[in-house]
Amino acid sequence: MEIRLHDKDFIPFISAQELDFAIQNMARLIEDDFADDVPVFVGVLNGSFMVVSDFMKHYKGSCEVSFIKMASYEGTTSTNEVKQLIGLNQDLAGRTVIIIEDIVDTGNTIEELKELFKKQNVKHFKIATLFFKPEAYKKDIKLDYVGIRIPNKFIVGFGLDYDGLGRNLPEVYQLKD
Numbered sequence: 001m002e003i004r005l006h007d008k009d010f011i012p013f014i015s016a017q018e019l020d021f022a023i024q025n026m027a028r029l030i031e032d033d034f035a036d037d038v039p040v041f042v043g044v045l046n047g048s049f050m051v052v053s054d055f056m057k058h059y060k061g062s063c064e065v066s067f068i069k070m071a072s073y074e075g076t077t078s079t080n081e082v083k084q085l086i087g088l089n090q091d092l093a094g095r096t097v098i099i100i101e102d103i104v105d106t107g108n109t110i111e112e113l114k115e116l117f118k119k120q121n122v123k124h125f126k127i128a129t130l131f132f133k134p135e136a137y138k139k140d141i142k143l144d145y146v147g148i149r150i151p152n153k154f155i156v157g158f159g160l161d162y163d164g165l166g167r168n169l170p171e172v173y174q175l176k177d
């Protein structure tokens with residue numbers, strides 16, 4: 001069923017079941033790669049709260065979780081400036097840090113995060129993202145774990161918003177053209 005948020009219409013795109021499958025898959029891969037380690041998962045707020053919650057329930061190994069708040073979007077377009085709104089208050093030197101993103105679009109946020117964690121002397125810095133828009137990506141930074149590749153169209157739901165609305169939708173919708 002089509003939905004309306006503010007002034008725009010959205011159509012169903014990815015079901016809750018497909019989302020869960022993709023998240024489960026990422027959790028397995030990371031478990032295998034870091035079985036002997038205690039990774040710190042860092043969720044990027046606001047968008048990643050649902051991904052992180054479901055991911056943590058699927059991840060069976062020892063781990064920690066923390067959050068950082070970044071913002072770059074205004075409405076449906078990315079601004080080039082990424083702001084850090086809430087920082088980390090934990091010493092992560094020598095730790096395995098795995099960023100958990102809802103979506104990687106231009107890559108500006110990821111680039112900013114990479115710089116930030118380089119200064120912290122972490123042992124490993126990895127990136128996991130539920131969604132990736134390859135056509136919008138402008139960086140060479142490798143994405144280590146990608147859930148679902150999607151076309152360069154605006155989506156909402158499962159944590160992702162359009163000007164604040166839509167984050168509570170349990171499945172993902174795509175902007176109708």
Ligand code: IMP
Nearest residue numbers: 047078104105106107108109154155160
């Ligand atoms: P980037 O810095 O351009 O890679 O964008 C990253 C952030 O922009 C994501 O973490 C989201 O918060 C937001 N974003 C990118 N694409 C979408 C979208 O299709 N819908 C909603 N938010 C998006």
Ligand code: MG
Nearest residue numbers: 044047048102
């Ligand atoms: Mg985000």
